[in-house]
Amino acid sequence: MSKGKISNNIRRLRFDAGEMTQKDLAEKAGVSRQTIVAIEAGKYSPSLQLAFEIAEAFGVPIQDVFSFERS
Amino acid sequence: MTFLEINNIVQTLRALVFAAIYVVWARGAALAGRFDGDAGLVLLGKGILVLIAATVVAGIVLHIIGMIVTIVAGQESKPGEMDERDRLIELKSFQHGFTCCGLGLLAAVIALWYGWGAIWGFHLILAGFTTADVLVNTLKFRAYLRGSP
Numbered sequence: 001m002s003k004g005k006i007s008n009n010i011r012r013l014r015f016d017a018g019e020m021t022q023k024d025l026a027e028k029a030g031v032s033r034q035t036i037v038a039i040e041a042g043k044y045s046p047s048l049q050l051a052f053e054i055a056e057a058f059g060v061p062i063q064d065v066f067s068f069e070r071s
Numbered sequence: 072m073t074f075l076e077i078n079n080i081v082q083t084l085r086a087l088v089f090a091a092i093y094v095v096w097a098r099g100a101a102l103a104g105r106f107d108g109d110a111g112l113v114l115l116g117k118g119i120l121v122l123i124a125a126t127v128v129a130g131i132v133l134h135i136i137g138m139i140v141t142i143v144a145g146q147e148s149k150p151g152e153m154d155e156r157d158r159l160i161e162l163k164s165f166q167h168g169f170t171c172c173g174l175g176l177l178a179a180v181i182a183l184w185y186g187w188g189a190i191w192g193f194h195l196i197l198a199g200f201t202t203a204d205v206l207v208n209t210l211k212f213r214a215y216l217r218g219s220p
Binding site: 044047 | 157
């Protein structure tokens with residue numbers, strides 16, 4: 001499998017959603033705030049299901065939240 | 072720090088304290104010659120059973136106390152609830168723990184092969200389990216600090 005990096009726009013999307021807090025997003029996605037912190041910082045790549053949950057919390061398609069950059 | 076992070080520190084300390092208590096007891100018994108012969112194996116069996124029971128009970132009690140304190144302090148509404156990242160962290164840490172247990176067992180078999188006696192064999196297995204207990208909690212805590220499994 002080729003290596004790559006999954007980046008995200010969660011910080012910008014939270015801002016666009018009226019400064020949605022990490023805690024609010026965590027509750028909507030059904031995970032802990034620490035997991036959202038780790039995803040936002042690019043330290044943890046979520047499962048496909050969680051990625052869809054996060055996209056749904058913002059009401060946007062998944063590709064607007066996450067992107068894959070091949071290295 | 073979250074409940075899961077604090078719990079990892081507490082459980083690591085719990086494992087170290089019980090291991091230290093056991094080492095002190097076992098050293099005393101060995102110096103007094105109470106591990107000699109078949110009666111020694113009986114004493115060792117009782118000692119290990121008491122250690123396992125005390126460790127399990129202490130682990131559960133500390134976990135429950137931690138949950139109650141966290142709820143009363145209002146830090147988390149559902150302490151101890153795990154999501155996919157927590158489960159992944161736990162799984163990866165346990166992977167190393169199992170390796171440690173396996174190494175303890177292997178060391179015990181090698182010790183028996185070299186004629187060290189059953190007492191040494193059991194203690195090497197016990198050392199493997201205790202090291203695994205400490206290692207699992209330490210690795211979990213490190214993963215939580217890093218943010219990734």
